[in-house]
Amino acid sequence: MMSKIKLGILGGGEDSLIGILHRVAANMFDQFEIVGGVFDTNHQKSLDFGDKLQLDPNRVYRDLDHLVAEEAKLAEEERMQVVSVLTPNFLHFPMAKQLLENNYHVICEKPLTTTFEEAKILNQLQKKNNKVFAVTYTYTGYPMIRQMKTMIANGEIGEIQKVDVQYYQGWINPLIHDKDKRSSTWRLDPEKSGISCCIGDIGTHAFNMAEYVTGIQVKDILADLNYLYEDNPMDIDGTVLLRFSEKIKGVLRASQIATGEENNFSVKIYGDRGGLKWEQENPNYLYLLKEDQPLQVLKPGHAYNSDFSLEGTKLPAGHPEGIFDSMGNIYYGVAQAIKDNSKFEGAYPKLHDGYRGMHFIEQTVASHKQGNVWVSMEEE
Template sequence: MSKIKLGILGGGEDSLIGILHRVAANMFDQFEITGGVFDVSHEKSLNFGKKLQLDPGRIYKDLDDLVAKEAALPEDERMQVVSVLTPNFLHFPMAKKLLENGFNVICEKPLTTTYEEAKILNKLQKEKNTVFAVTYTYTGYPMIRQMKTMIANGEIGKIQKVDVQYYQGWINPLIHDKEKRGATWRLDPEKSGISCCIGDIGTHAFNMAEFVTGIEVREILSDLNYLYEDNPMDIDGTVLLRFSEKVKGVLRASQIATGEENSFTVQIYGDKGGLKWEQENPNYLYLLTEGKPMQVLKPGHEYNSEFSLEGTKLPPGHPEGIFDSMGNIYYGVAMVIKDKSKFKGAYPQLNDGMRGMQFIEKTVASHKNGNVWTKMED
């Protein structure tokens, strides 16, 4: 079958996330990047498109220009899916416009800047029956998929403790300088939404907790840290999680964990055993059981699940990383665009992004209301 035609919004020359998405899109030979809007400056966008050896006629001035001109093309030449890699405040209007015009969408997280916006997208996506993926990138790691399968198969028994932690230190050099923290878009509510730390990385941890366990958080209690009175955005936080009366958890997220790079850890404990995974060493899944030595599972081996092996591209002993993880999400999108019966958990859906937005808002509300338990909606 011919490759799926992919457009990209944002992710220009200086964008790390742009590189990640472009590599992921090319990984399984399922997509062909045909054009897009890479920068607010059309000239910069054209220059970048030239470097990618794209048709200048498919490098558009803005989203309206893209939608109008792509719609005028024969159906077999149009972009079939568009990736939204812009700052948070642009996710909603761009995704809404794309859905209204029948495009499939791949969107960076957080999905929107408010839960209400997320619900609008969810309703529209169902009406249009399009494919919509939210790039909670880490769900694509083979050993995370192995963890999910083992938990679903009851290999660690009934879950009784969930512990997810995501620590970075990148804001530490900025937050203590008033001028620098005022110039960072992540700390600007107009561009980032109501939350920085929870909205940026805490939502990854929340999604992961629900993804691997297969159960939803019912209530949360949060304590956030803003550090300075003139800083409107959280940069650190601890959130207690209640999945049910008997299943409890904790989510810790920080962007002022000095010296930390991208320390995302997932620990799930059942009554028969536990599983541990670290994003900075993603090819090792640790299985803990009472009275036995710790086991280390690695990708590519036949003992892994079909779900894990489907996302494994290299033989055992060859490390797979974040590009591969994002690549697995793009591959899942491609398979479902071609045949919607092939979903099987292949990528995080719009509903996952909507849950993430609800979590952000409930976390901020719990803190501002005096660190109280706050119910999540079904």
């Protein structure tokens, strides 16, 4: 019987919104065993949380330095093999860098870093040590997104000619209109979040999805961002034109001030023979549009779906799957890669996806500040 992969976690403690998502995902396919970590900057809170998870208190560490030093003292078969970084944005780079330098596989929340220069450093380091590095663009794990990717690759909608991705939320409204609140939240602090809020947080999901499902990289972008208040240094809304080629164009719309919206992420890809539409709030429905046929609705768990889609489907047809399942599929893809047993390209978002995301964030802000002009997304 193969042993489980030993997983450590940085962040994701008692008050974390994403911690439970990662922990459930890690346990979903029985591939990982959570053995310890640093769950909070307050060590006592970290210990208390580790106790709730029934972890050995000796493996609930004060900080990352402590974790690296103490794990190195353990027998190789007992050590953590992979560490998930679930901390605020500004900690992603130093933590991921230290983990790579100490030969850990890494699972990192997005955005990958706070600057493109930092992303370049991680990219080079990962190429050097060849460790598995996943960036959790969570929505790529949905079975019907994987079905969409497969259908597009197989030419079922023909040559792509239009891409439309939208990610609308309204959660920042209660903060942005209050001067004290918008000045105190870390999401609107460039020192902690980087140069972008909306594009960095949710726009990068939409950008990654556009490249993921089409299999085509964006070449140029033109951005118009909204900061709403002069004393707010971070965008909270934006529209970005995408140019994949002279014949393939697209638009990306992202907002955190779309009043009343919860998590309205939609992906629409149109080819010369058909179109595909998917909405995150109804993730089990993939719509296939043909000019000479009735609208078709594809759902997970059916034999007509691709092997890639079916591998990520855990329940019989008609049983809803959601965000936990999507993240679980990413963790499963990481496990397969660590065990050198990968089956499908795109089973988890790689470091290069996070690298592209950081380039997109910086070029989007540059396009806006230069007067809403076209800028290149060609990699340096």
